[in-house]
Amino acid sequence: MNVRSIDHVNLRIPADGLADARTFYADALGFELEGVDRFEAGEKPFFDVRLAPAHVIHLWPTDEFDSPEATNYDHVALVVExxxxxxxxxxxxxGIDVEQELDSPLGATGEAGAVYVRDPFGYRVELKEPVEAT
Structure with missing residues (x-):
């Protein structure tokens, strides 16, 4: 088996988290939310944050949401342009605080500078600059 890339990540959020997701992921970070109309119409149980043409985060609102903790989640890393x-x-x-900045964390594409932030649901998000070509 040869994996080409990650297609999506599923994250649970509070049942009333749509507005917070829109504020953080769309308004602040500039990602597009997709499937919101179908979610609100009850046609599907989640909506998407479109990260890139072939990559999304599925956000699943639920009444049983538990905030992520160091024992069950660390972060999702996104390479940005x-x-x-x-x-x-x-x-x-x-108005988003940087929780941590690292000069060269190692990732799938190599080492490059990154900052870490928290989304409104407590998930840690790494925003990593592209790895320089050698």
Whole structure:
């Protein structure tokens, strides 16, 4: 078996989390929310955060939501097109605090600068600049 990429990640959120998801993922980070109409119409139990043409996060609102803890979740890492300084400026303009900044965390594509933030549901998100070509 040869995996090409991750298609999606499923994250549970509070039942009333749609507005917070829109504020954080769409308004602050600039990602598109998809499937909201179908979710609100009861046609599907989740909606999507479109990260890239072939990558999404499924957000599943539920009454049984438990905030993530260090014992059951650490973070999801997203490689972004911008450098860390541009990412920090975007976050600051949106009022989002940087929890941690690392010069070169190792990931699937190599080492590059990254910042870590929390979404409104407690999930840690790594925003990593592209790895420089060698």
């Amino acid at each position: 911008e450098d860390v300084e541009s990412v920090k400026e975007t976050l600051a303009a949106a």
